Amino acid sequence: MRDRCPMGFDERLITAFLDGELTQADEQKVRLHLERCPHCRALYEDLRRIRNAAMTTGLPVPSDEEWDERPRTGASLTFRLLGWWLAIPWVIFVLGYALWEAWRGSQGAIVRIMTFGGIAAGALLLLSALLDRLRDLKTDRYRRIMK
Amino acid sequence: MSLPAADVPSDEMRLIVRAKSGDAAALEELGAFCRKLAYVLALQLTGNREDAADLAQDTMLRFFRSLRRFDPRRPVRPWLYRIVRNLARDRLRRARVRRASSLEELTEARGNDLPAAGPGPEATASRWQLQSVVWRAVQELPVHYREVLVLRDYHGLAYAEIARILRLPRGTVMSRLHRGRLMVRQAVHASMQTGLAGEEAADA
Ligand SMILES: [Zn+2]
Numbered sequence: 009m010r011d012r013c014p015m016g017f018d019e020r021l022i023t024a025f026l027d028g029e030l031t032q033a034d035e036q037k038v039r040l041h042l043e044r045c046p047h048c049r050a051l052y053e054d055l056r057r058i059r060n061a062a063m064t065t066g067l068p069v070p071s072d073e074e075w076d077e078r079p080r081t082g083a084s085l086t087f088r089l090l091g092w093w094l095a096i097p098w099v100i101f102v103l104g105y106a107l108w109e110a111w112r113g114s115q116g117a118i119v120r121i122m123t124f125g126g127i128a129a130g131a132l133l134l135l136s137a138l139l140d141r142l143r144d145l146k147t148d149r150y151r152r153i154m155k
Numbered sequence: 156m157s158l159p160a161a162d163v164p165s166d167e168m169r170l171i172v173r174a175k176s177g178d179a180a181a182l183e184e185l186g187a188f189c190r191k192l193a194y195v196l197a198l199q200l201t202g203n204r205e206d207a208a209d210l211a212q213d214t215m216l217r218f219f220r221s222l223r224r225f226d227p228r229r230p231v232r233p234w235l236y237r238i239v240r241n242l243a244r245d246r247l248r249r250a251r252v253r254r255a256s257s258l259e260e261l262t263e264a265r266g267n268d269l270p271a272a273g274p275g276p277e278a279t280a281s282r283w284q285l286q287s288v289v290w291r292a293v294q295e296l297p298v299h300y301r302e303v304l305v306l307r308d309y310h311g312l313a314y315a316e317i318a319r320i321l322r323l324p325r326g327t328v329m330s331r332l333h334r335g336r337l338m339v340r341q342a343v344h345a346s347m348q349t350g351l352a353g354e355e356a357a358d359a
Binding site: 024029055058059061063065066068069070 | 285
């Protein structure tokens, strides 16, 4: 398979011939050589089939809905991550407060933890909804990028 | 070397002019059109959907950022393709690319979307087999062969256009394309014991 044309023909011309990239004179040269050389004829036939196979290979493209499901830009991705990063300090803060109350052993601690935790969760929910809205503001997104 | 204005379809030019002026509908239309092209090229260069979608997204960001400076008399595709190719190269260099998928994996989900090819079911099966082997061989090529082959055979670009996108001499495009095709041929022969002669029916 690795062997070259026994007549020393420049095989790259066969590729260019397939692609219609040769001058008329060079095209004629290739045609004449192909008539005389079985080695290059076999190469030509193989390359032609490979080229046809590649040229007719269709690839599925995501639909518009699938595109919309993806986080769109670097900025929206940052928002998504930001939501998580904000959640972590909240959790630590609430847990810390709960532990502190437990350590003090003060009366009504459970109620205060529940209230505090509830407020924290509510704030978090509000914040994530807000971030979601920001992310979903996709109208004129391209105009924003252009600026 | 730039293409004469006559080579750019007038509706493409109009669309770009409207998009540059900030027309929301034109931006949307141009975005959807270019995103698809970028995705397909990125898929051919990286071989998997996730990288292709990421690259298409990054490409569109760059594309719209530089749209203001773009001359609408020039064709969009070479410019867009150059962005995709550069981003793909970056990613491949950093070895951030996932494993290339087989053609079966890529098309199984929506095989019904594929264009029906060949005259009969046998020819179709045989053609499909060859397409799948060629796809895998192309994915295994070194990237500088793969990009030339993809732009020529999967996108149908002329050597001069490929030379402009890759900033290479035309002769180098031809040499790399030929080398790439020879490597694909070897891979095809290795994986199909019957050889390419068995594909006669598919091509007839
Ligand atoms: Zn020969």
